[in-house]
Amino acid sequence: MLFCFDFDGTLSDIVKNPDKAQPVKNAEKSVERLAALKGCMVCVISGRRIYDLKKRFKVKNIIYCGNHGAEIQGRGISYRFRLDEAYKKSVKCASFLVWGALKKIPGFIKENKGYVTAFHYRNVSAPDRLKVERWFRNFADAGNSMIRIRKGNKVFEILPAIFTGKAQAIRLIAEKEQIPEQGVFFAGDDTTDIEAFKELGKKTVKVFIGRKTVTAADMLLKSPQELVLLLEIMMDLMKEG
Numbered sequence: 001m002l003f004c005f006d007f008d009g010t011l012s013d014i015v016k017n018p019d020k021a022q023p024v025k026n027a028e029k030s031v032e033r034l035a036a037l038k039g040c041m042v043c044v045i046s047g048r049r050i051y052d053l054k055k056r057f058k059v060k061n062i063i064y065c066g067n068h069g070a071e072i073q074g075r076g077i078s079y080r081f082r083l084d085e086a087y088k089k090s091v092k093c094a095s096f097l098v099w100g101a102l103k104k105i106p107g108f109i110k111e112n113k114g115y116v117t118a119f120h121y122r123n124v125s126a127p128d129r130l131k132v133e134r135w136f137r138n139f140a141d142a143g144n145s146m147i148r149i150r151k152g153n154k155v156f157e158i159l160p161a162i163f164t165g166k167a168q169a170i171r172l173i174a175e176k177e178q179i180p181e182q183g184v185f186f187a188g189d190d191t192t193d194i195e196a197f198k199e200l201g202k203k204t205v206k207v208f209i210g211r212k213t214v215t216a217a218d219m220l221l222k223s224p225q226e227l228v229l230l231l232e233i234m235m236d237l238m239k240e241g
């Protein structure tokens, strides 16, 4: 089986400052135990870069997948999505425009993630949040076909239009390891994860973490702590055969 987990909001609680995100209690221990089981492979897949992810979630013998699937590393896999110059330039140019227009808003943060630029507004005041959202809506309507704007949890990302997402990365790993669709498990909490739920095969087990109803998911859990509990229960059941 291939177990895939998003990081922020899935293995860690969402915190005000994304730089302070840490795995919840026992998350690393449970994932490590899962990765050591025969026939189980674990992948942590996040919008963060791999080096950032590895700093926060320290488990050996798992696959790390960064930048929403554009970089994959571990268990004999080393993959990097290659991008045409024209796309890189479009992202750069659009990011420049965004930053020029919104950088004066207190709490508005730009994060360069290689092919992707993220604009965080978690720490922006409520009226300014509306301003940011309105601005991005208008910007998206202007329609540059080389880029795509993706909205996450209090973050907007500008990415190349042809960019891969988490679903493609999960499929790539599953194919390489010859794991069938029904052997794949994926847990996530964000809009980008729901996007992936819809793209993944029907038989894939999809778990949404959060306090809303997501019809594309097979199971709804309230918090990362509940996910850790689920893993523990699953592993105990597997042990019993």
Ligand SMILES: [Mg+2]
Binding pocket: 006, 007, 008, 009, 010, 188, 189, 190
């Ligand atoms: Mg997340």
